[in-house]
Amino acid sequence: MINKIANSIAQAIGPVADGSTVMVGGFGTAGIPGELVDGLIETGAKELTVINNNAGNGDTGLAALLKAGRVKKIICSFPRQTDSHVFDDLYRSGKLELELVPQGNLTERIRAAGAGIGAFFTPTGFGTDLAFHADGLEKETRVIDGKHFILEYPLHADLSLIKAESGDRWGNLTFRKAARNFGPIMAMAGKRSVASVHDIVELGAIDPEHIVTPGIFVSALVQVPRLATQGGGFKVAP
Amino acid sequence: MTMLRRSKDQLARRVAQDMFDGAYVNLGIGMPTLVANHLPNGIEIILQSENGLLGMGPAPPKGDEDFDLINAGKQAVTLLPGGAYFHHADSFAMMRGGHLDICVLGAFQVSVHGDLANWSTGEPDAIPAVGGAMDLATGAKQTWVMMDLLTKQGVSKVVQACTYPLTGIACVKRIYTDMASFECTADGLVLIDMVDGLTRGELESLLKFKLL
Numbered sequence: 001m002i003n004k005i006a007n008s009i010a011q012a013i014g015p016v017a018d019g020s021t022v023m024v025g026g027f028g029t030a031g032i033p034g035e036l037v038d039g040l041i042e043t044g045a046k047e048l049t050v051i052n053n054n055a056g057n058g059d060t061g062l063a064a065l066l067k068a069g070r071v072k073k074i075i076c077s078f079p080r081q082t083d084s085h086v087f088d089d090l091y092r093s094g095k096l097e098l099e100l101v102p103q104g105n106l107t108e109r110i111r112a113a114g115a116g117i118g119a120f121f122t123p124t125g126f127g128t129d130l131a132f133h134a135d136g137l138e139k140e141t142r143v144i145d146g147k148h149f150i151l152e153y154p155l156h157a158d159l160s161l162i163k164a165e166s167g168d169r170w171g172n173l174t175f176r177k178a179a180r181n182f183g184p185i186m187a188m189a190g191k192r193s194v195a196s197v198h199d200i201v202e203l204g205a206i207d208p209e210h211i212v213t214p215g216i217f218v219s220a221l222v223q224v225p226r227l228a229t230q231g232g233g234f235k236v237a238p
Numbered sequence: 239m240t241m242l243r244r245s246k247d248q249l250a251r252r253v254a255q256d257m258f259d260g261a262y263v264n265l266g267i268g269m270p271t272l273v274a275n276h277l278p279n280g281i282e283i284i285l286q287s288e289n290g291l292l293g294m295g296p297a298p299p300k301g302d303e304d305f306d307l308i309n310a311g312k313q314a315v316t317l318l319p320g321g322a323y324f325h326h327a328d329s330f331a332m333m334r335g336g337h338l339d340i341c342v343l344g345a346f347q348v349s350v351h352g353d354l355a356n357w358s359t360g361e362p363d364a365i366p367a368v369g370g371a372m373d374l375a376t377g378a379k380q381t382w383v384m385m386d387l388l389t390k391q392g393v394s395k396v397v398q399a400c401t402y403p404l405t406g407i408a409c410v411k412r413i414y415t416d417m418a419s420f421e422c423t424a425d426g427l428v429l430i431d432m433v434d435g436l437t438r439g440e441l442e443s444l445l446k447f448k449l450l
Contacts, residue, residue, distance in 0.1 A: 077370070080366070103368070123334065127407040181325065182325070182326050
């Protein structure tokens with residue numbers, strides 16, 4: 001019998017090797033799987049490469065992982081936010097490597113990994129400072145139908161941590177509002193993909209027409225209490 | 239006659255005037271979000287938010303915020319009836335795939351040929367952040383810029399060639415500013431309109447180059 005429902009966060013995540021690449025869902029604070037990130041901290045894994053859209057808000061979740069000194073590199077599109085002080089300090093003191101990727105290229109690189117694409121040509125970033133590899137070499141370019149493109153490679157992960165809304169024992173998932181963001185594509189791109197859910201339901205309880213992530217992309221899911229998502233990443237009006 | 243500069247709201251109204259019924263529109267963070275407040279009566283546009291919303295509505299009343307329902311600036315918003323949620327790969331396919339009719343962005347500099355610089359001032363100690371700016375600028379059918387014409391130091395942000403790091407090449411079609419509106423073309427900058435009290439000559443001396 002297939003049962004992807006784990007009894008604990010530790011069981012859901014399993015062992016994480018030092019040096020692993022970990023994708024963490026979320027845009028700002030929406031869709032950040034805070035409980036799973038805390039579970040990742042508890043594994044003690046270090047020298048991690050983390051892929052997320054941002055680089056942590058406040059002092060919890062991803063910011064706590066950074067603060068614990070477990071991350072050597074972050075791949076993201078928008079690290080600088082009003083409450084990204086943990087990242088800012090680590091980056092400025094040279095303790096954290098940053099690969100900055102335009103958001104749509106980040107997204108498509110994640111999707112490409114999950115879809116088995118070897119590389120793809122994208123117009124985004126052509127002719128800009130982000131059309132270069134970390135070693136300073138220019139990314140491969142091509143003119144297709146008169147338009148300029150750069151070659152981008154997929155981003156694979158050893159582990160993907162995502163926040164979903166409901167799930168069943170086969171791993172089928174639904175999401176909540178804009179907290180969906182990176183969840184479905186990160187689930188596809190991880191060798192092991194773990195989802196936190198608020199509701200665990202019987203097989204068949206989710207209308208097959210409404211399943212957003214089919215269970216084939218999910219390795220384990222674990223139930224966590226429903227807490228209202230806290231805002232973050234913006235200036236609070238005086 | 240004294241020049242009557244457009245206020246932020248007047249500028250937003252000017253941009254909104256050029257929207258068309260049925261347009262799919264992405265409004266960038268900051269000043270462009272004001273455009274939503276000034277749409278002409280009788281036209282319906284659908285706002286896209288890069289984090290996965292179509293049919294984005296205004297901010298909820300204080301106390302009703304749901305931070306799973308936010309805009310690209312991470313602020314709480316609402317979804318209109320008929321609105322949809324989707325994941326990031328679909329959201330950026332909407333941009334890159336040319337499905338968005340218009341995006342309105344802020345800018346540090348725009349060149350006469352429509353090169354855009356709006357993500358980095360290139361200062362060595364600055365923390366870089368790009369987000370969806372490059373995808374929007376190169377992907378939307380029309381990219382419009384909305385900004386003050388001059389910096390706080392009085393230097394034109396519309397330039398012959400950008401000195402700040404580029405967001406995209408020849409991607410801006412129109413520039414709306416507090417003093418004048420322009421169309422970027424392969425040949426150079428075309429004046430669309432300017433505020434009362436400003437002459438073409440005065441405008442050119444602020445720009446430090448000739449309009450077409």
